[in-house]
Amino acid sequence: MTPLIAAVGVSVRLGGRLVVDAASLTVAAGEVVALIGPNGAGKTTLLRALAGLLPAEGHIALQGHELASYSQRERARRIAYLPQGHVFHWPVSVASVVALGRHPHADLFSGASEKDRAAVQDALHAAGIADLADRAISTLSGGERARVALARALTTQAPMLLADEPTASLDPRHQLVVMALLRKAARTGAVLAVVHDLLLAARSADRILMMDRGRLVVEGPPAQVLAGKQVSEVFGVDTVTLATGDGDVTIPWRPL
DSSP states (O other), rough: OOOOSEEEEEEEEETTEEEEEEEEEOTTTEEEEEEOOTTTTSHHHHHHHHSSOOOOOEEEEETEGGGGSSSSSHHHHHEEEEEESSOOOOOOOOOHHHGGGGGOOOOOOOOOOOOHHHHHHHHHHHHTTTGTTTTGGGGOOHHHHHHHHHHHHHTTTTSSSEETTTTTTTHHHHHHHHHHHHHHHEEEEEEEEEOHHHHHHHOOEEEEEEEEEEEEEEEEEHHHHHTTTTHHHHOOEEEEEEEEETTTEEEEEEEE
């Protein structure tokens, strides 16, 4: 099966500095893949390159075709990018913000279609923010804004979702809710998400990619990656493995 997205030897330089160094990866349909690594490892830069938002060396293919072969509009229909930060500059309604996710599908000569309106409503309900639809985005908490940003990405209904720290600013329950939403999104596509919480990555991802100093250093099933010695080497932490009803999980325990 052709991966939804495939990268071979992708390198990115910012200000003359090599930030991503020859990264190669694939994400297949139905997968949730977690991208982990310490601050400054190059995770966000790699994600932005895969979304076509930064120039990169190497090859990136989307649904079997070179990413560069797509127009900006075609690419936006196939890749939904959820950046970190959730910054909104205008006091518009939540529903209006979420509707922006339909922009790549918009007909310039007509208003929102029934399909557009249905996609917005589905995303509002999926993110648990339907009751906030008429609220001004400027009145929401950081966690609420994070769910609005996710709903906007889901509204695009793109097969590939690239999410940069989608659980930042969320309380534990909503972290689990968001990861469950990403799993649901992968039923009709695939998800590559930067995740800082190793326990969330272990619980929610099919595979984990670990990045360190610009390079992808290990990849595999969560139990294999997180139980390996490279977690300690890359993150500078000692870990412990705990038995749960869903299997063993490895978590950071103390700094080295």
